[in-house]
Amino acid sequence: MNFKQILQQLDVLAVCKRYGLSLWQCPQFLFLVMGVVIIATALITYALGTRYIADPVTVLLIVFALTIILFILTFSITRSLEGLAEANRLKSEFISIVSHQLRSPLSNLKWALELLMSGRFGKIEGKQAEYMKILKDNTGRMGELVSDLLMVSRIEQGRLPLHKTEFSLIELAQETIAEFKPIASASNVKIELDVLKDLLPKVFGDSSQLKLVIENFIDNAVRYTKDKGIVKVKIEQRNKKLYLSVKDEGVGIPKEDQKHIFQKFFRSSNVLKYQTRGSGLGLYIAKSVVERSKGKIGFKSEENKGSTFWFTIPIK
Amino acid sequence: MPKKILFVEDESALQKTFGDVLGQEGYKVVSALDGEMGLKMAKTEKPDLILLDLILPKMHGFEVLKELKEDETTKDIPIIVLTNLESMGDVEKALELGATTYLVKASYTLEEVVTKIKKALGE
Numbered sequence: 001m002n003f004k005q006i007l008q009q010l011d012v013l014a015v016c017k018r019y020g021l022s023l024w025q026c027p028q029f030l031f032l033v034m035g036v037v038i039i040a041t042a043l044i045t046y047a048l049g050t051r052y053i054a055d056p057v058t059v060l061l062i063v064f065a066l067t068i069i070l071f072i073l074t075f076s077i078t079r080s081l082e083g084l085a086e087a088n089r090l091k092s093e094f095i096s097i098v099s100h101q102l103r104s105p106l107s108n109l110k111w112a113l114e115l116l117m118s119g120r121f122g123k124i125e126g127k128q129a130e131y132m133k134i135l136k137d138n139t140g141r142m143g144e145l146v147s148d149l150l151m152v153s154r155i156e157q158g159r160l161p162l163h164k165t166e167f168s169l170i171e172l173a174q175e176t177i178a179e180f181k182p183i184a185s186a187s188n189v190k191i192e193l194d195v196l197k198d199l200l201p202k203v204f205g206d207s208s209q210l211k212l213v214i215e216n217f218i219d220n221a222v223r224y225t226k227d228k229g230i231v232k233v234k235i236e237q238r239n240k241k242l243y244l245s246v247k248d249e250g251v252g253i254p255k256e257d258q259k260h261i262f263q264k265f266f267r268s269s270n271v272l273k274y275q276t277r278g279s280g281l282g283l284y285i286a287k288s289v290v291e292r293s294k295g296k297i298g299f300k301s302e303e304n305k306g307s308t309f310w311f312t313i314p315i316k
Numbered sequence: 317m318p319k320k321i322l323f324v325e326d327e328s329a330l331q332k333t334f335g336d337v338l339g340q341e342g343y344k345v346v347s348a349l350d351g352e353m354g355l356k357m358a359k360t361e362k363p364d365l366i367l368l369d370l371i372l373p374k375m376h377g378f379e380v381l382k383e384l385k386e387d388e389t390t391k392d393i394p395i396i397v398l399t400n401l402e403s404m405g406d407v408e409k410a411l412e413l414g415a416t417t418y419l420v421k422a423s424y425t426l427e428e429v430v431t432k433i434k435k436a437l438g439e
Contacts, residue, residue, distance in 0.1 A: 106422070107400065108327060111425075114425055114427075115336065115426060120336075120337070147422060
């Protein structure tokens, strides 16, 4: 936190307004009042102590009254913090309910379109087929977005437990790469798997959630490679962990955006220029999965040169 | 005689889509729009397979599943759960109660669901 940010935090009225809280429900304001009361208490106690030293009962009563005020203030602060936590919980719950509600119409749409496009009820051709495809692609996009939102709300509510098993990271990577082959070759991108040693130990974690992480890395690498390029997936052992990295020759991440890259809904400025797709949730989900699996996640990136995203995962 | 499939689902759009596809595949589809109706029709219609949603009006899919598996006359009918609930807890509960397969709507194409239905019917 730099000096400017500290100053901004000190502007209590602005902070409370931004949270949309009234002053007596705003922790920042209450802390400020408490500070003032504590200082006043110290000064008054001193003044009383020196002047009314012969009448300890009065001193006691006044100090007692001040302590009660402090107690009430502390209680209000606790309540206001509870209010904030509750608001956060409600937000996650809201996302969860809305996403679930969106899923039913999306499934109806998806399957109805699939049925139309399957040609079971007459062949769809030419322009009609083109527009059907647009409908289908965008329904798919919406579906992915809703899935990501649900995942985030589950993470935030602590309702995404890991089902840990022992599994081969190499096999998981091979499986994921195979799924991406058609999309990659359609955009002239080659995906290579580089495993230094064939005999790597198995890792311990939730394979279906870690698959999401690998998918996210490869998806980003392919998506942000302009024209043609190579995406290199590397797996190696580092101490008691396996290390997996995905390196691309894509657009890279501008320096000023790098510190926000794992934040929820963050999308890099240059990515917005090239592509509008993406929710800004993938890397946030990836970080949560890796960290809960007792691994680490990180990246190196240079604008216009490419990025390397990596994670580690413990060996059993 | 065509095989009979009971589809317990409150979304009429899905009733239509599956009715059309499964009809074309040569099945006879009967629909129930809520849990109670599903349970009743499972007993009167004697279907060869039941496609069951979980979030249903009047009676939750889990209850329907439980009662069907406890009833001598219906306990052998294969049941495919077709829902958008996807937590591991729900999957485990459904399989424990005796569901043959658990399919999350968002993750399957229509053709894949049809394939699963054929498999559950032993075709």
